[in-house]
Amino acid sequence: MNWNQIISTTRLGQEELASSDNKHSRTQFQRDYDRIIFSSPFRRMQNKTQVFPLPGSVFVHNRLTHSLEVASVGRSLGTMFVEKAESEKLEIENPLFQEIGSVVSAACLAHDMGNPPFGHSGEDAIAQFFKKSNEPRLRNELSDAEWKDFTQFDGNANAFRLLSHRFNGRREGGFALTYSTLASVVKYPYESMLTEKPKFGFFQSEKSIYSRIANELGLSPVSVNPAKYTRHPLVFLVEAADDICYQLMDLEDAHKLKIHNFEQTRSLLMKFFDPQTEEEQISRMNETLNLVSDQNEQIAYLRASVIGKLVRQCVDVFWEKQPEILTGSFQKPLIDQVHPTSLTAIKEIKEISVRNIYNDRSVIEIEISGYQIIGTLLEVFMEAILNPKEGISKKMLMLIPEQYRGEHSTTYEKVQAVVDFVSGMTDLYALDLYRKIKGINIPGV
Numbered sequence: 001m002n003w004n005q006i007i008s009t010t011r012l013g014q015e016e017l018a019s020s021d022n023k024h025s026r027t028q029f030q031r032d033y034d035r036i037i038f039s040s041p042f043r044r045m046q047n048k049t050q051v052f053p054l055p056g057s058v059f060v061h062n063r064l065t066h067s068l069e070v071a072s073v074g075r076s077l078g079t080m081f082v083e084k085a086e087s088e089k090l091e092i093e094n095p096l097f098q099e100i101g102s103v104v105s106a107a108c109l110a111h112d113m114g115n116p117p118f119g120h121s122g123e124d125a126i127a128q129f130f131k132k133s134n135e136p137r138l139r140n141e142l143s144d145a146e147w148k149d150f151t152q153f154d155g156n157a158n159a160f161r162l163l164s165h166r167f168n169g170r171r172e173g174g175f176a177l178t179y180s181t182l183a184s185v186v187k188y189p190y191e192s193m194l195t196e197k198p199k200f201g202f203f204q205s206e207k208s209i210y211s212r213i214a215n216e217l218g219l220s221p222v223s224v225n226p227a228k229y230t231r232h233p234l235v236f237l238v239e240a241a242d243d244i245c246y247q248l249m250d251l252e253d254a255h256k257l258k259i260h261n262f263e264q265t266r267s268l269l270m271k272f273f274d275p276q277t278e279e280e281q282i283s284r285m286n287e288t289l290n291l292v293s294d295q296n297e298q299i300a301y302l303r304a305s306v307i308g309k310l311v312r313q314c315v316d317v318f319w320e321k322q323p324e325i326l327t328g329s330f331q332k333p334l335i336d337q338v339h340p341t342s343l344t345a346i347k348e349i350k351e352i353s354v355r356n357i358y359n360d361r362s363v364i365e366i367e368i369s370g371y372q373i374i375g376t377l378l379e380v381f382m383e384a385i386l387n388p389k390e391g392i393s394k395k396m397l398m399l400i401p402e403q404y405r406g407e408h409s410t411t412y413e414k415v416q417a418v419v420d421f422v423s424g425m426t427d428l429y430a431l432d433l434y435r436k437i438k439g440i441n442i443p444g445v
Contacts, residue, residue: 252300
């Protein structure tokens, strides 16, 4: 891989069209960003759970606010890498190299768009539905690879499908994003047959699309069948932005919800700074903290300081590992290679988060609800699409939006249509539809 090839403005579905940057005040990658942020699937993330239940009196992060923050951090990572490359006199012929910050930011914005309602438990709920299904057609009429797409359902692969698939009534290429932005979204560039965990990058339906993008950008195939490729280098920056944000923002939310007290949260954030080697910076931080009496603002200031430090350290790792990344021999997350002081602080936050945050009663309750709701919706709509002439199937199918309909000639396509519909729901819409199907709280009844 080389920087002259992997940053490209070729658009999916518009490969024959020449780039027209000279006709726009926005670059091609800024246009990617705008297409994503103005889309309906992006807006729907405002009503999708990140970790904690959607807000009551305290506003915590949802999928949309998380994605916006990841995009902000991603832009910083990309821009700082370009600045470092310039200061180190790295010779790059491709003028698009300057746009790395925009590519990373757009990819960050889209990275969670394939996640179903009810947080990560939503992914597991979809996978478990298929693993436990007693419908013989679901297994007998799908290939092994197609079956694993569903029993190992992954939001990452679903995001790539959402961005690249031509849904009914839509244009060729889905969002028609640039190849570089699309490749930067795919964290796990291989198909489901290569893993026993719900972590893969594309379904069988989009396998040929990803292959086309990989070949154009020079992403080397590790294996052909099953398909696996080396990561696009900018995936490492997208992953780092996500890692930085979710660890720190979950901690800040836990403080706002009083799962963690102020002193505990402040102590965890201050551990990113070494008292011996960073005494001057700690002193400046304490001066700023003394000017602010609001505890939430103090935590926000410390969180911002930690993000700034981790961004710089991740850029340094990316620069140092750049030769290995370009050959595909480096596979570790950047955040796992940062300074030992930061690593120790991250490890402690992870341990406390698992114990106190991800096992908090409110989080567990919404995960359980998500299982019940998603399982029920998949069951009724799967029955309808596989047996469209029986019972109330015709009525049920009328509830599926036009974009997910069309001529589905195979069982795989029919199943995908239902999964597309359910995974695209917001938490509240899924709950409302579940209640109506179950006859709960029906107006006038």
